[in-house]
Amino acid sequence: MKIFQIAGFLGSGKTTALIKIAKELTNRGERIAIIVNDIGEVAVDGKIIEDYGLDAKEIASGCICCQVSGSFAETLSIIHDSFNPDIVIVEPTGVAAPNIVKDVADSIKSNELIKVQHAPILTIVDSSRIELLLKAVKRLVEKQIKEADIIGINKIDISNEDLITSTEKFVKNLNPQSRIIRISAKTGDGLSEIVEEILNGH
Amino acid sequence: MRIKQLTNIKDKEAHREIDGLGKFGIKLVFQSNNQRSKKEILYFINQLLLRISEKCFAQGADLIGHIKIHLETSAGHIGASLVQFNEEANITGDFDEIKDINITKLTLNVIVHGIWDSAVAEESKIAIEEVCKETNLGFKYEN
Numbered sequence: 001m002k003i004f005q006i007a008g009f010l011g012s013g014k015t016t017a018l019i020k021i022a023k024e025l026t027n028r029g030e031r032i033a034i035i036v037n038d039i040g041e042v043a044v045d046g047k048i049i050e051d052y053g054l055d056a057k058e059i060a061s062g063c064i065c066c067q068v069s070g071s072f073a074e075t076l077s078i079i080h081d082s083f084n085p086d087i088v089i090v091e092p093t094g095v096a097a098p099n100i101v102k103d104v105a106d107s108i109k110s111n112e113l114i115k116v117q118h119a120p121i122l123t124i125v126d127s128s129r130i131e132l133l134l135k136a137v138k139r140l141v142e143k144q145i146k147e148a149d150i151i152g153i154n155k156i157d158i159s160n161e162d163l164i165t166s167t168e169k170f171v172k173n174l175n176p177q178s179r180i181i182r183i184s185a186k187t188g189d190g191l192s193e194i195v196e197e198i199l200n201g202h
Numbered sequence: 203m204r205i206k207q208l209t210n211i212k213d214k215e216a217h218r219e220i221d222g223l224g225k226f227g228i229k230l231v232f233q234s235n236n237q238r239s240k241k242e243i244l245y246f247i248n249q250l251l252l253r254i255s256e257k258c259f260a261q262g263a264d265l266i267g268h269i270k271i272h273l274e275t276s277a278g279h280i281g282a283s284l285v286q287f288n289e290e291a292n293i294t295g296d297f298d299e300i301k302d303i304n305i306t307k308l309t310l311n312v313i314v315h316g317i318w319d320s321a322v323a324e325e326s327k328i329a330i331e332e333v334c335k336e337t338n339l340g341f342k343y344e345n
Binding site: 009010011016038039040041042043044045047048051094095126128129132133135136137186 | 222223225226227228229264265266267268270271272279281283285286292294295309310311312313315316
């Protein structure tokens with residue numbers, strides 16, 4: 001069972017990207033499961049995902065990397081035992097730390113029957129409002145970028161070239177090893193490259 | 203099963219930024235005679251997102267995390283989100299242009315930076331009540 005995590009701050013476009021990536025993986029014959037985590041008491045993302053004919057397990061009322069990590073590990077175990085998909089797509093809250101989510105997923109390895117692999121971690125960065133984000137939540141955004149294997153510079157359909165280029169430079173400086181891909185979760189641009197990474201990446 | 207906790211100082215530091223986020227979520231059920239056109243429904247959604255953001259910013263919010271809506275109607279579902287102050291909402295899902303669409307249920311999730319949860323809740327409820335009154339939509343909050 002391979003786990004693919006879509007990280008990124010609130011409003012970066014995670015849910016929109018998840019829907020398109022999930023559909024493409026399904027079209028390629030992969031059996032997928034989806035876990036979405038909402039920090040708020042009332043979850044919306046799962047409903048939106050289900051409107052697209054996809055089934056999502058929702059974990060609400062806290063962040064899976066710290067507040068409700070037990071629920072996340074338990075959900076992964078249940079999904080494995082009941083469905084055993086090829087890929088579990090995980091959308092943590094916009095404030096989650098990617099490496100901790102990965103560690104929590106690894107904790108289910110204590111059951112020797114479960115083999116967990118990780119696809120590259122994708123962090124989505126909203127190029128259209130990067131300056132605002134760095135003023136308000138700099139450490140969190142930087143952490144999400146540093147812990148990514150792939151960084152999707154999103155909203156290239158509405159952002160301008162200067163902002164996109166400066167976001168790429170900023171990201172590269174923070175995480176030189178990452179692969180940077182320009183994407184538009186809305187139009188689907190760049191998402192096929194991410195799907196290739198999920199299927200063939202480490 | 204042993205679950206990893208936040209033990210690293212840097213993890214804790216970065217995660218402390220969650221404290222700066224004000225959150226609120228609620229469900230609304232509409233009265234059965236709330237029939238509107240598609241155009242009127244889209245206007246209602248846009249007005250609600252805009253009004254909530256305006257009220258939160260007036261109280262000191264400086265960044266929208268997201269303001270998300272999921273609306274259930276007799277003609278299908280609509281998702282809408284606003285992430286940038288003073289910009290248009292992103293609306294997903296669609297339904298055909300039918301004259302009388304019955305609005306049944308709305309789920310709202312608001313996360314903004316810079317004000318407390320209680321302020322987000324208060325401002326969001328004021329915005330809901332104002333916009334529903336202006337558009338003549340009868341509703342009640344669902345527990």
